[in-house]
Amino acid sequence: MKVVILVGSRNPEGQTARAADAFKEGVIRKGSQAEAVFLPQMKIERCRQCEENGWGICRTEGRCVIEDDFAMLVEKIRNADAAVFASPVYFHDLSESLRSFLDRLRRICRWHETGKDRIEGKAAIGICVAGGSGNGAPACTVSLEKVLTFCGFQAVDMIPVRRQNLEMKLAILRETGAWLATNA
Ligand SMILES: Cc1cc2nc3c(=O)[nH]c(=O)nc-3n(C[C@H](O)[C@H](O)[C@H](O)COP(=O)(O)O)c2cc1C
Numbered sequence: 001m002k003v004v005i006l007v008g009s010r011n012p013e014g015q016t017a018r019a020a021d022a023f024k025e026g027v028i029r030k031g032s033q034a035e036a037v038f039l040p041q042m043k044i045e046r047c048r049q050c051e052e053n054g055w056g057i058c059r060t061e062g063r064c065v066i067e068d069d070f071a072m073l074v075e076k077i078r079n080a081d082a083a084v085f086a087s088p089v090y091f092h093d094l095s096e097s098l099r100s101f102l103d104r105l106r107r108i109c110r111w112h113e114t115g116k117d118r119i120e121g122k123a124a125i126g127i128c129v130a131g132g133s134g135n136g137a138p139a140c141t142v143s144l145e146k147v148l149t150f151c152g153f154q155a156v157d158m159i160p161v162r163r164q165n166l167e168m169k170l171a172i173l174r175e176t177g178a179w180l181a182t183n184a
Contacts, residue, residue, distance in 0.1 A: 001181055003027050003034040004080040006073065008087040008098030010040035015131040016088045019161055022170040023084055023127065026177025034177070037076065039097035042069040046100045047107065058107035062115025070104055078118035082184040083153065085144060086127040092136030093143050094128075106150045116152055123184040124153035125176065127161065134162035156184070 005024060009016035020036050027034040045066050050056030057065055064070055077083045085102075087094045094102070108115035126148060128140035137160035148155045157176060161169040 001032045001081040001184060002079065003032060003082045003084060003177075003180065003184075004076045005034060005036040005084040005086060006077075006098065006101065007036055007038045008040070008085070008095035008101075009038065009129075010097075012038060014088070015161075015163065015166055016086050016127070016129040018166070018170065019127050019129050019173055020084070020086045022173040023086070023125075023177040026174040026179070027181045028177075029174070030178050030181035032181035035076070035080075037073065039073075039095075039101055042073065042097075044068055044070055044073075044097065044100050044104075047103050056107070058104070058115070059111050062108050062112030062117075064104050064108055066104075070101065073101065074105065074108070074119075077122070080122075082123040082125070082180055084125045084127065084180075085148065086129070087140060087144065089128050089130035089132075089136045089140045092139040094140060094147075102147045102151065106147055109151050120152035122153050123156045123180065124148045125156060125180060126158040127173065128159070129161045129166070131163045131166075134164050137162050156180070
C-alpha cells in the first residue's frame with residue numbers, strides 16, 4: 001500500500017518533519033511505501049473565491065481553476081491508499097501552507113462527484129506538533145479533523161504532539177504508521 005504524507009512545515013529537519021519521518025518508518029517497516037511532501041516548497045496559492053457569490057468551478061466541476069501544484073498534490077492523494085497530514089501548531093491551529101491546501105481541497109471534493117473521486121472515504125491521519133510552548137496541539141487536531149471530514153476523508157486518527165512529549169509520541173507515530181499500513 002501507498003501512503004502520502006503532506007507536511008505543513010518549512011523545516012525538513014524540524015519537529016514536525018521528525019514526526020512525519022517516524023510515521024513513515026512505521027509504514028515502511030510493514031513493507032509499504034510512504035512519500036512525504038513539504039507544502040511550503042510547493043506553489044499553492046490561496047483560494048480566489050472566483051465568483052461574486054464566493055463559489056467557482058470547484059462546485060460545478062470538482063476542480064480548481066488555479067494552475068499551480070495543487071492538482072498534482074490532489075492526484076498524489078487520489079493515487080495513495082491513505083493520506084497523512086502533519087502540521088506544526090501555529091496559534092493553536094494549522095500552518096498556513098496546509099490551511100491553504102485544505103481550503104481548496106474541501107471545495108473540490110465536498111460537492112462534486114469528480115472531485116470526490118478516490119478521496120471520499122479514504123483513510124486520513126492528522127499529526128499536529130506544538131513545538132514552542134507546547135500548547136494548542138489538541139485544538140489543532142480538532143481543526144484538522146473538521147476540515148478532513150468536510151473533504152470526505154475518514155479521519156481514522158488525530159495525534160497531538162507537544163515539544164515536551166515528542167520522543168514518546170515518535171514511538172506512537174511509528175506504531176500508528178505500521179498499523180495504518182496493515183489496516184487502511
Ligand atoms: C506563527 C507561529 C505560531 C506558533 N504558535 C505556536 C503555538 O500555538 N503553540 C506552540 O506550542 N508552538 C507554536 N509555535 C511554534 C511551532 O509549533 C514550532 O516552531 C514548530 O513545531 C516548529 O516547527 P517545525 O516543526 O516546522 O520545526 C508557533 C510558531 C510560529 C512560527
